[in-house]
Amino acid sequence: MKNIILTGERPTGPLHIGHYVGSLKNRVKIQNEGNYDEMYLFAADAQALTDNFEDPKKVKDNVFEVALDNLACGIDPEKVNYFIQSEVSELTELTFYYMNLVTIARLHRNPTVKEEIKLRGFEESIPAGFFTYPVSQTADITAFKANIVPVGDDQLPMIEQAREIVRKFNSIYGETLVEPEAVLPENENERRLVGIDGNAKMSKSLGNCIYLKDSEEEIRKKVFSMYTDPNHIKIEDPGKVEGNVVFTYLDVFCKEDSFEKFLPEYKNLDELKAHYMRGGLGDMKIKRFLNDVLQEELRPIRERRELLAKDPQKIYEILKKGTQKAREKARQTLKEVKEAMMLNYFE
Numbered sequence: 571m572k573n574i575i576l577t578g579e580r581p582t583g584p585l586h587i588g589h590y591v592g593s594l595k596n597r598v599k600i601q602n603e604g605n606y607d608e609m610y611l612f613a614a615d616a617q618a619l620t621d622n623f624e625d626p627k628k629v630k631d632n633v634f635e636v637a638l639d640n641l642a643c644g645i646d647p648e649k650v651n652y653f654i655q656s657e658v659s660e661l662t663e664l665t666f667y668y669m670n671l672v673t674i675a676r677l678h679r680n681p682t683v684k685e686e687i688k689l690r691g692f693e694e695s696i697p698a699g700f701f702t703y704p705v706s707q708t709a710d711i712t713a714f715k716a717n718i719v720p721v722g723d724d725q726l727p728m729i730e731q732a733r734e735i736v737r738k739f740n741s742i743y744g745e746t747l748v749e750p751e752a753v754l755p756e757n758e759n760e761r762r763l764v765g766i767d768g769n770a771k772m773s774k775s776l777g778n779c780i781y782l783k784d785s786e787e788e789i790r791k792k793v794f795s796m797y798t799d800p801n802h803i804k805i806e807d808p809g810k811v812e813g814n815v816v817f818t819y820l821d822v823f824c825k826e827d828s829f830e831k832f833l834p835e836y837k838n839l840d841e842l843k844a845h846y847m848r849g850g851l852g853d854m855k856i857k858r859f860l861n862d863v864l865q866e867e868l869r870p871i872r873e874r875r876e877l878l879a880k881d882p883q884k885i886y887e888i889l890k891k892g893t894q895k896a897r898e899k900a901r902q903t904l905k906e907v908k909e910a911m912m913l914n915y916f917e
């Protein structure tokens with residue numbers, strides 16, 4: 571069997587470091603390891619419209635922003651077909667056929683959709699397009715016969731639903747589609763990075779994000795406003811490391827040489843944590859350290875992003891080329907799907 575990798579995101583805003591550690595870093599690593607036959611990445615603009623249909627400009631502008639973020643993080647268009655979902659109309663057609671294979675009750679049970687419905691205040695009246703987006707997501711994955719889908723853990727229910735639809739399709743119409751598997755980042759804290767306020771999720775609507783495009787000064791301000799331990803008032807007080815955002819981030823971003831470079835009086839994170847818990851280590855010091863670590867990681871990304879943003883035409887060329895390739899593949903799968911469903915009258 572071929573190894574085909576696919577992932578994407580809704581272009582509803584510039585990407586933040588939660589996306590970066592939860593998904594972008596992983597996809598760039600997979601890209602560079604090269605252990606695949608085809609790799610696809612896409613802007614899920616049609617899916618973004620399911621809850622932003624009143625704001626098409628926001629979605630359109632963010633296709634560009636998110637492309638900048640991905641390319642700045644190291645996505646290489648020579649290795650990855652980067653496409654725009656709405657430009658591959660085969661995906662919409664597949665969605666229509668897959669709708670038959672899923673019940674309303676099953677869609678209601680999808681925990682991610684449930685949470686999103688609550689978040690958006692859709693309880694009273696859910697737009698049908700939004701409610702059924704897991705089906706469209708199944709089309710995104712299966713159109714390319716993707717077997718590996720690198721995502722953050724909020725996407726697991728989507729992959730599970732896709733697997734069910736694939737199994738049902740294959741059992742009714744014959745072996746046609748490939749069951750996908752999710753690939754998550756290894757580190758627990760990376761899978762869902764907490765917000766700078768300590769909220770379980772970093773999200774634009776909560777205003778607790780650090781963006782990949784943030785300036786040095788913006789990052790610094792955000793780090794120094796981070797939630798730590800509210801009971802750690804005086805430097806001598808013993809502090810809590812658990813639930814302390816600065817330490818959660820250090821767990822994720824600290825590198826082997828970070829201490830040597832920025833805080834040589836400690837050997838490693840365990841030592842720093844022990845001191846904090848014992849008392850005698852102030853928040854300013856750990857924040858200054860985290861700021862150094864974060865700036866080092868984000869600076870090259872921001873600089874590449876600024877460079878790329880100067881040539882929008884080039885970004886659109888990349889997306890256009892990726893979209894053409896994606897279309898070819900999706901057309902072939904749609905043909906197989908329709909044949910399996912006996913929808914081939916004129917051949």
Ligand code: TRP
Nearest residue numbers: 577578579580614617707710711
């Ligand atoms: N639901 C994903 C998000 O919110 C985007 C997405 C759409 C996706 N289709 C996909 C991700 C297929 C992986 C595979 O970001």
